[in-house]
Amino acid sequence: MSPQRRVVNRSGQRGIALVAVLLFLLLAGSAAATFVYRSLTDVLIAGNRDAGAQAEALASGGVEVAFAILAQDRLDESSADFRAEAWGDDWHRLASVPISTEDGALLRIRVEDAGSRLNLNALFADGLIRDPLTEILLIRWFERLADEAPDVFRSRDPDELAQNLIDWVDADETRPGGGLEDDYYQRQRPSYRAANRPLLSVDELALIEGFDAEVVAVLRPYVTVYPLAGGDGINPNTAPPWVLALLFHGTGDDFLFAEEETVRAILDIREGGGILCADDADHPSCTPIREAIPGEIFPPPTFSTDVFRVVSQAEVGDVIATVEATVDREDPIEPTLLSWRVD
Ligand SMILES: [Ca+2]
Ligand SMILES: [Ca+2]
Structure with missing residues (x-):
């Protein structure tokens, strides 16, 4: 940490404490809260009084929070011996909890799994060979x-x-x-x-x-x-409706995009707390994907991934800073940063 970042801003500290409390409530019982507290303390004690730098620091801290929650999610999946990215996951729920600090700053964190969009590279076998x-x-x-x-x-x-x-x-x-x-x-x-x-x-x-x-x-x-x-292809458990409509399914050469009623059926399962799974998955919350979408799906659907996009937006006074990052959490202890952009 640079000497400048060691300078403590007292009002910032109060803000941090509140943010940490809110996240503890959100993640009650989760070990991620410990990581989250450390991350936020590190970022928010930064003493820079400049609103732009504060907003950027807060937004960067939001990304660290998301990384910690994603790491915890991966560890939880390992201990449960069942992997699925779904709307009920803590990382997805972050988007519904905007976080305000006592000194009036606001932090919004949104996390998307790579499977929530169509991966254009999944259209090519081995990354280079076109499928018919x-x-x-x-x-x-x-x-x-x-x-x-x-x-x-x-x-x-x-x-x-x-x-x-x-x-x-x-x-x-x-x-x-x-x-x-x-x-x-x-x-x-x-x-x-x-x-x-x-x-x-x-x-x-x-x-x-x-x-x-x-x-x-x-x-x-x-x-x-x-x-x-x-x-692989689209994750039916996290993709928004306009991406679900790109689920390309059928048999032989006879494929079509998911109709509106198919998209509705998938959303109904998700909203009812269910998870769509591979046909051979064995979990009480699972509905086999074949029951929702007939035929094969191209590219084959994704149910879990290690690659996530995090968009963290901080508002400090009139200044808004957004950090967009892509992370690979295959090693949850040391996730790999794939992209980082500040606006
Ligand atoms: Ca070429
Ligand atoms: Ca060519």
Whole structure:
């Protein structure tokens, strides 16, 4: 800790105490509360009087709180010998408990598992090889977006968008119809090349031929790129309704997106306290996924993950600071930070 951060701000300390008490109540009985107290004490005794720096410190502290709760969740899952990310988890409940400090600061923490969005990298086996269903899923989705976001998608060809995205990720350098993937990218100034590897961020999509920032803005609420490798599809227990509507299911080549009634049935199970599970899972809260969605699902659904996105927003006076972080908690004691952005 830097000498500056050792300076104690008394009103800040009172704030910390209150935040800690609230979190103890939220996490009553949870060992995570101990981690949380340590994290918050560390952050909130920072003596910087500047509201911007305080807001950023508080938002960063919120991320640490989320990490501690995620680590505890992983440890609890290990001792229960049952893994599932679901709405009832402590990390998900954080979003419903905005935390105010005595000196008027406000902290909001929202945690999402990677499975709550469609992982574009899960559309490629081994991160590089297209599944026959990859192209069908993307074309149908982009066709649908022409109705949902006509200003952005109506002027673009869904087949070309799908093909260009696949070529950007797939290992080879050729287009299926002939020609080189790089022709377009080499004509740009400065020129670049197709990545030929898993996507590293959602923003990277804007580099793909036919895509731009407008397209990325439409896609962003639906997609993730995490985990970068080895990940599966959507988690039916945590995805919001608009992502559940991308559950692509069927048999053979005959796949379709989940209809509204299927999405409703999944939400009903969740709201009733149930959990959707793999068909062979053995747990009293489980409803086999097959009972809610007929056929196979592509990409195969995710029920648990170690990759989470944390958005922590602190309001100090008129200043708002937001920290967005992605973490991999495979090792819950020393989680790996995958991304960190401050706004
Ligand atoms: Ca390629
Ligand atoms: Ca290719």
